[in-house]
Amino acid sequence: MNTNAIEIRGLKKSYGPGFQLGPLDLDVPRGAIYGLIGPNGAGKTTALDLVLGLGKNDAGEIRVFGLDHGREGVAIKRRTGYVGPELNFSAWNRVGRALRFVRGFYPDWDDAYCAELMKAFQLSPGDRIATLSFGAKTKLSLLLALAHRPELLILDEPTTGLDAVSKQQIFGELLKVVESGERTVLISSHGLSDLERFADHVALIKNGRLMLQGRMDEVVERFRLADFFLPNGRGLPNGAALTVLKHEGDRWQAVLDMQAGATERLRGLEAQQLALAPLTLEDLFVALVREKEGV
Amino acid sequence: MLLGPISAAAPGALYQQIVDGLKREVSEGRLKPGTVLPSARELAEDLLVSVITVKRAYEELEKAGIINGRQGARALVAEQGPDRSRKAKLTSARDLLKRGLQEAAEAGLTQEQALQLIKLIQEEEL
Numbered sequence: 001m002n003t004n005a006i007e008i009r010g011l012k013k014s015y016g017p018g019f020q021l022g023p024l025d026l027d028v029p030r031g032a033i034y035g036l037i038g039p040n041g042a043g044k045t046t047a048l049d050l051v052l053g054l055g056k057n058d059a060g061e062i063r064v065f066g067l068d069h070g071r072e073g074v075a076i077k078r079r080t081g082y083v084g085p086e087l088n089f090s091a092w093n094r095v096g097r098a099l100r101f102v103r104g105f106y107p108d109w110d111d112a113y114c115a116e117l118m119k120a121f122q123l124s125p126g127d128r129i130a131t132l133s134f135g136a137k138t139k140l141s142l143l144l145a146l147a148h149r150p151e152l153l154i155l156d157e158p159t160t161g162l163d164a165v166s167k168q169q170i171f172g173e174l175l176k177v178v179e180s181g182e183r184t185v186l187i188s189s190h191g192l193s194d195l196e197r198f199a200d201h202v203a204l205i206k207n208g209r210l211m212l213q214g215r216m217d218e219v220v221e222r223f224r225l226a227d228f229f230l231p232n233g234r235g236l237p238n239g240a241a242l243t244v245l246k247h248e249g250d251r252w253q254a255v256l257d258m259q260a261g262a263t264e265r266l267r268g269l270e271a272q273q274l275a276l277a278p279l280t281l282e283d284l285f286v287a288l289v290r291e292k293e294g295v
Numbered sequence: 296m297l298l299g300p301i302s303a304a305a306p307g308a309l310y311q312q313i314v315d316g317l318k319r320e321v322s323e324g325r326l327k328p329g330t331v332l333p334s335a336r337e338l339a340e341d342l343l344v345s346v347i348t349v350k351r352a353y354e355e356l357e358k359a360g361i362i363n364g365r366q367g368a369r370a371l372v373a374e375q376g377p378d379r380s381r382k383a384k385l386t387s388a389r390d391l392l393k394r395g396l397q398e399a400a401e402a403g404l405t406q407e408q409a410l411q412l413i414k415l416i417q418e419e420e421l
Contacts, residue, residue, distance in 0.1 A: 225300040248297050277300035 005030040005152055005184035006051060011060035013046055021046045021208040023060060028201070031181035033174055035199035035216070036188040037281075039289050043208040044188040045085075048156050051186070052082055064152060078106070081145030083155045087137040089129045095140060096125030099147075106148035114147040120173065135166040142170060146177065153177060155187040159194060167191065171198045196220065196281035206289055216281070223287075224256045225279050228271040241265055243287050255279065255287040296320070296333060301342050309344050313352035321361055321372055322380035330372045332362060359383060 006028035014020040021043040028034045036044050050057050051064065053073045062069035064076045092098035103109045118124065121139035123132075132140065138158060145153060153174075159167045171194060177183050178200075189195055195202065195216075202219055204212040212219060229250050230236060236252055238244055241260035246253045256262035256276070266274065279287070298316035305312060320326040333341070335349040342349070353370055356362045361380050363373040373379070399409040 220304075225302050225305075227297070227299045246297060251297050253297060253300065275299045277302040277305040279302055280304045283302065283304070 003030055004028060005032075005065060006186065007063045008047075008051070009061045011047070011050065011062060012058045013050060013055070014058060015046075019043070019046075019208065021050075024205070024208070024210055026203060026210065026213065028184060028186055030184050031178055032200040033178055033185045033187065033198055035195040035202045036186065036205065037190070037192060037195065037202060037285060038188075038205040042205045044205060045156055046208075047205070048154055048186070048188060052080065052154060053077060078108075079151045081148065081150035081153045083138075083141045083145045083153075083158045085157050085160070087134075087141055089137065089140060092129060094125065095123055095127040095129060095132075098129065098140065098144065099125065102144045103147070108148045110147055110149050113149060114143065117143045117146060117173070120169065135162050138162060139166070139170070142173065146173065149183070151183050153183070153185045155185065155189075157188055157190065159189060159191050167194060174198065192282040192285055193280065202281070204285065204288065211288060220279065220281055220284065222257060222259050223279050223284050224258055224262075224276040225253070225283070226256045226262075226266075226274060226276050227251070227253050228266065228274040231270050231272070234269060236269065239265065245287060255284065296326070296338075296341075298342070301344070310348045310351040310355070313338075313342070313344075313349060314355045317352065317356055318361060318380040318383055321376045322384055324377065326372050326376075328372050328374045328376055332370045332372065334369060 004027045006026065008024055008026040010022070011024040011026075012020065012022040019041070024043075024047065026047075036047065038044050046055075049055050051062055051069075053069065053076065065079065067076050069076065089098050092101060099114065103114075121136070121143060123136060123140055123143065127136075129137070129140070142155075142158065145155075155174075159170060162170070174185050174187070175198065177185055187195070187199070199216050201214065202212070202216050203210060214222075225245075230252060231250065233250065236242070236244055236247070236254070241257045241262035242265060243255040244252060245255060252271075256266075298313065299319055301309065301312045301316060303309065307315070317326070317332075326332075332338070332353070335346050335353060339346040339349045353362065357370070359379060360373055361376045361383075362370045364371060396409055399412060404412065
């Protein structure tokens with residue numbers, strides 16, 4: 001069995017002259033919660049939509065469960081659930097009708113699991129969708145995507161604007177989804193502290209390009225916030241291993257990529273009194289995203 | 296003014312990291328007695344932490360006699376600041392080394408080997 005739920009190779013998609021996604025290579029391992037992060041306009045939604053088969057890529061290839069995205073799109077869709085930022089369910093009037101409608105599309109719909117989720121999310125078939133809170137609508141959307149037990153669940157910013165209790169409920173369900181190791185969750189989010197806690201893998205994209213990809217713990221461990229002194233007014237250009245945050249005279253603060261030779265570079269510069277501290281995913285995100293814009 | 300790395304991912308509460316960072320500046324002589332510190336608001340903005348966090352750090356430093364007399368909103372590095380900072384650092388270093396030596400002993404290292412280990416660690420540093 002393939003160990004990756006999704007494999008993306010050389011994926012490209014452009015919108016007008018302004019934006020191009022890719023070329024993007026991405027591997028989403030089976031059984032993982034995979035976080036896709038990046039600033040607004042980075043191309044997260046474009047990438048997720050292409051995986052879902054919404055819109056056509058200009059180049060490259062997407063394989064989901066080893067199936068070719070172009071030729072076997074229907075088979076992929078049957079095994080995929082999706083929660084998007086649009087929560088427009090009011091047309092169904094009541095929760096029960098929405099359930100019956102969506103259920104009709106999926107032979108694998110699991111009534112017992114659906115009932116369990118209804119209870120966990122405190123929804124009932126008689127609830128009027130128009131009067132549901134924002135959080136309850138998000139939960140309904142997740143329930144509709146989950147109840148046919150998809151092997152792949154794609155969530156596009158599902159927790160934006162939710163309170164802490166709702167967020168934890170949703171992540172609690174996502175952790176149950178991946179419990180067996182067979183099902184996979186791909187989630188884009190700006191909730192970096194949540195992702196740092198719940199996601200197994202993370203990819204950072206910026207301006208349509210992949211900047212970083214890997215296991216969450218390894219990605220966070222790889223970088224350090226550093227404070228040090230450089231002798232006699234030596235300058236310090238940004239490099240692959242080193243992103244300057246601030247400096248005052250001969251004192252510098254920077255984010256170091258310990259895997260890209262940051263220690264060696266600092267040794268070469270005769271840095272002194274080096275002090276290192278770990279970073280949160282959020283601080284790392286800010287440092288890396290700002291660097292490429294030029295401070 | 297720059298302080299050593301202050302990070303939510305590092306061990307210790309943020310205010311404690313600020314306390315330790317300022318103690319280091321004072322003990323290493325970059326902040327000299329009589330130097331006016333940035334206001335709590337300025338430092339909070341600079342470090343991207345809450346004003347309360349910085350105020351708490353200043354209170355701790357005032358209690359320890361390292362900074363004093365907030366004239367208006369401003370705190371100054373105390374005359375005794377460098378001495379007291381160094382003493383605080385010495386106490387902390389002593390505690391940490393004591394704990395380290397205890398762990399080393401429990402790992403089966405002789406005193407001689409433990410001292411060698413300290414030298415080895417120093418050489419590893421940049």
